[in-house]
Amino acid sequence: MTTISNEEENKNESSLDQEDEQKITEDSDKNIVTPNSDDNSKVMLNALETKFTLAKKVINHLKAELSNLERLLESEAEASQLEDLVKVTATKNGELTQPVNDGKIVEGVFDGQNMIGSDGKLYMVPPNYASKSKLVEGDIMKLTIQPNGSFLYKQIGPIERQRVIGTLVKDDVTGDWKVIAENKKYNILTASVTYFKGDNNDDCVVLIPKNAPSKWAAVENIIRHE
Numbered sequence: 001m002t003t004i005s006n007e008e009e010n011k012n013e014s015s016l017d018q019e020d021e022q023k024i025t026e027d028s029d030k031n032i033v034t035p036n037s038d039d040n041s042k043v044m045l046n047a048l049e050t051k052f053t054l055a056k057k058v059i060n061h062l063k064a065e066l067s068n069l070e071r072l073l074e075s076e077a078e079a080s081q082l083e084d085l086v087k088v089t090a091t092k093n094g095e096l097t098q099p100v101n102d103g104k105i106v107e108g109v110f111d112g113q114n115m116i117g118s119d120g121k122l123y124m125v126p127p128n129y130a131s132k133s134k135l136v137e138g139d140i141m142k143l144t145i146q147p148n149g150s151f152l153y154k155q156i157g158p159i160e161r162q163r164v165i166g167t168l169v170k171d172d173v174t175g176d177w178k179v180i181a182e183n184k185k186y187n188i189l190t191a192s193v194t195y196f197k198g199d200n201n202d203d204c205v206v207l208i209p210k211n212a213p214s215k216w217a218a219v220e221n222i223i224r225h226e
Helices: 006-030 037-074 079-084 127-133 190-196
Strands: 086-091 094-100 104-112 112-116 123-126 140-145 150-158 163-168 177-181 182-187 203-211 218-224
Touching: 104 182, 112 140, 127 190, 127 218, 163 218, 177 190, 190 218
Parallel strands: none
Antiparallel strands: 086 094, 104 112, 104 140, 112 123, 140 150, 163 177, 163 203, 177 182, 203 218
């Protein structure tokens, strides 16, 4: 009969405990999922891309709103027409008033009387606006056509110009006003002559393109002869 001492028994139990503990540890390690660093990079990258995309959209929206505000301030709309240029939205904090962001935009070149659009169409520019803004043939313009059909013009690229002094004359046949300056005859808007109350043979200060030929001139001032 073999007798096992208490010391040997304790040693065997300790050995078994260590083996069981090692096995449990190995099994636990198998169940632990270690995140892949590449996956983390992709998640971070996607998050950054999303933030940048949203930021760009916000910036573009702000630019559009600023452009609409500028257009609203520069427009010659009457008080009764301003309602068509803004939209009012009810919020929990009250009413929010914003410029409308709808409408078709066309860019073109001023020909002295009208705007030739990039779409090949001819758009009539109000004479009073052209006269007041002193538009010169060759100026780049932007037209916004509102949903209600109203036209809003803005000069976005003035051509380089020069100032000359000439003589105001009226065509006896057509009744149109012209300016003779530097041995050339330029067409001018009747609205400008009316505003300055010009008459035949008055001195007329006009603006013309500096480095390009033109048939039209913008009236800057008229010196009347009493």
